Amino acid sequence: MSANTWTSIVEANVRSYGNIVLGIDPYLPDVPAAFEQNNDGIDWLPRYLDFILETAVGKIGFVKFQSAYFEAYGLAGLSALSFAMKRARAAGVGVILDAKRGDIGSTAAAYARAYLTPTHAGGSGDFEADCLTVNPMMGPDTLEPFLECVRRYGKGLFVLCRTSNPSAGWLQDRMTGNRFVSDRLADLITTIGRDHALDSGLSPVGAVIGTTAPQEGKRLRDLLPNAIILAPGLGPQGGNPTALNALRGSRPEDLLVPVSRGLLRTEDRAISLSDYEMLIKERLEQLKATLAVQPILSAAG
Template sequence: MSGRTWTNIVEGNVLSYGEIVLGIDPYLPDVPAEFEPDDGGNDWLLRYLDFILSATIGRIGFVKFQSAYFEAYGLAGLSALSFAMKRARAAGMGVILDAKRGDIGSTAAAYARAYLTPADAGGSGDFEADCLTINPMMGPDTLEPFLECVRRFGKGLFVLCRTSNPGAGWLQDRMTGNRFVSDRLADLITTIGRDCEQDSRLSPVGAVIGTTAPQEGKRLRLLLPNAIILAPGLGPQGGDPAALNALRGSRPGDLLVPVSRGLLRAEDRSISLGDYEILINTRLDQLKATIAAVPSLSATA
């Protein structure tokens, strides 16, 4: 295992930069018109990603790339994703790939090789992330190839637990026996995390729990004392910043807050790139102040 482990990255970067995760979901109608390609192609992606990373490296400790947005642009999108992931990791940012992969047997192993295996250990190196979001709904056995990468290479996982979308409760809030489905997932995350410790008080196996369900989040945090929670939902999804006090535990780094459109969307596409960079940094400062003002659950208990 290399010295670059997910838990070490989280502990160091939260201390230096705070809990915000920059979510990059490239969509041309949301970016300044100056990036508009002349030929209708997708060359704008590389220019846009280079600009965003230049504006935020040294100010944000984490970046989350939503793979679907890159896949939608075909080979140009995948090339741009690889470029951006490599640049962000080289700059010391913790790189999360939001791909929500999950499958059986050799297919799960192939996903783990694609996203969590270093090139010198048999991976391609093109899409190597520090942490990957995964879907556990096909059962614990489907997680094992990803967990092997956690143990061997110091990687991290975020397992879907109680998500931020409006329909999440249809399954995740259902009772199975005398337990909610999300509670069973939280128990699973805690159990498998104990087998993957990275010399840290934080578990490398974390949970995705949305800020749109604060009561569920409060209950689940108690079941996940050492887990890092990735808490999406602030902004357009309607999550309340006050809900963070239910999700932040007692350990530095045990909560990460991804924000994408709330940081990067350009409502006025005629904005100059200089003003766009100022806008991004102003929004970032405001978000940092908002999140820092939310007390932890332990402080309010």
């Protein structure tokens, strides 16, 4: 197993940089027009990623690449994703690939080989992440190939539990027997995480729980005492920073907060790259300051 396990990366990088995860969801209408200056189609994407990583490395401990945005640009998008993932990992940044994969048998094994298997063990290395989001809705057996990578290579997983989208409650808040579906998922995450936790006790199998449902989040956190929670939903989805109080556990490393459009989107496409860099840094500092006061607010409440 690699010395740089997912949990060790989380512990070290939260101490150094805090809980923010920079979400990278490249969409041309949201970025400065200066990246298109050569009018050469999607060649803007590598330049954009290089700029973002140059701006962010040394200020954040984690990045989350949303696979769909890169897939939408075809082979050039996948090539840019591979470049960015490798560069971020080489810089010591914890890389989460948000692909929400989940399937049966050999298909799940192929996904695990694509995203969580190092080259020395037969992976291509093109899209190797430190942690992957996975969808458990087809049953616990679909997680086993990914868990094998947790055991063998020290990787991490974020399992969908109670998501931030508006209709999440249609299934996740339904009762099955005398339990909510999301509660059953939390129990599953806790059980398999306990089997894979290392000496620190922090589980490499975490949960995706949105900041848009604080009441559900508090209930689920109680069921997930050692799990890292990935808490999307701040900003355009309507999540409130105070909702993070419900998702905090007993240690600083057990909550990661991804923000993408709230950090990188610009309404003014004519903005200069120097001003865009300053805008990103200012937003990042403001967000760090906002999150830093949440435990105080919780204690005061």
